Amino acid sequence: MTSQRTRERLLGRLMDQGIHSMEVLDVIRSTPRHVFLDEALSHRAYEDVALPIGFNQTISQPYVVARMTEALLTTGPMNRVLEIGTGCGYQTSVLAQLSKAVFTVERIKPLQEKARKILRLIGLRNIEFKHDDGTQGWADRGLYDAIMTTAAPQSIPQELLHQLADGGRLIIPVGGENDQELTLVTRSGDEFSSQVLDVVRFVPLLHGKL
Numbered sequence: 001m002t003s004q005r006t007r008e009r010l011l012g013r014l015m016d017q018g019i020h021s022m023e024v025l026d027v028i029r030s031t032p033r034h035v036f037l038d039e040a041l042s043h044r045a046y047e048d049v050a051l052p053i054g055f056n057q058t059i060s061q062p063y064v065v066a067r068m069t070e071a072l073l074t075t076g077p078m079n080r081v082l083e084i085g086t087g088c089g090y091q092t093s094v095l096a097q098l099s100k101a102v103f104t105v106e107r108i109k110p111l112q113e114k115a116r117k118i119l120r121l122i123g124l125r126n127i128e129f130k131h132d133d134g135t136q137g138w139a140d141r142g143l144y145d146a147i148m149t150t151a152a153p154q155s156i157p158q159e160l161l162h163q164l165a166d167g168g169r170l171i172i173p174v175g176g177e178n179d180q181e182l183t184l185v186t187r188s189g190d191e192f193s194s195q196v197l198d199v200v201r202f203v204p205l206l207h208g209k210l
């Protein structure tokens with residue numbers, strides 16, 4: 001069901017869970033999450049759950065998308081944003097509506113191609129795609145005001161830190177298969193300070209590309 005009522009129910013739930021940014025809530029409200037899912041699952045698009053998108057990957061839970069986006073948006077500029085793990089492109093679409101330019105890297109080619117099509121279809125043009133292992137970031141396009149990783153490494157890839165602009169923030173789940181610490185790292189000159197925001201569960205950040 002894609003009715004306004006089911007979408008509003010999701011918004012209420014996000015607010016109850018502590019999402020305050022009206023900008024983030026408005027973008028989630030107006031983004032059609034169902035178009036990123038296979039038809040068989042699209043009736044569940046406005047439930048606050050992660051769902052399968054094929055290749056053993058998932059579309060992130062709306063609460064986690066909102067939480068990560070809010071953490072970046074409320075802490076500094078969002079002109080140039082790097083995303084590692086395009087997946088189905090839902091998080092990409094949220095970022096693209098809140099920033100000038102999004103650079104997104106995905107290691108699984110068919111997922112990347114599908115995401116590219118859908119994002120074009122819904123009219124978002126400020127996104128550049130790269131099919132690669134994103135552990136090394138995307139150095140040619142950096143530096144970035146914000147970097148978001150939507151798959152979990154065991155420890156923070158140092159290269160991502162190097163691609164942050166001064167004042168830039170990295171949001172990334174860190175840890176093993178089950179529970180990871182959602183970590184916000186802020187760059188100030190050559191100093192990096194980090195803060196754990198939440199416990200989350202993402203698919204692992206893997207090496208190499210498919």
Ligand code: SAH
Nearest residue numbers: 059060085087090091107134150151205206
């Ligand atoms: N952002 C998505 C969720 C993606 S799931 C959403 O909006 O719902 C995580 C994605 O990260 C998967 O598509 C997976 O293939 C990708 N991924 C895992 N390791 C990666 C790596 N090293 N480089 C780029 N993408 C990676």
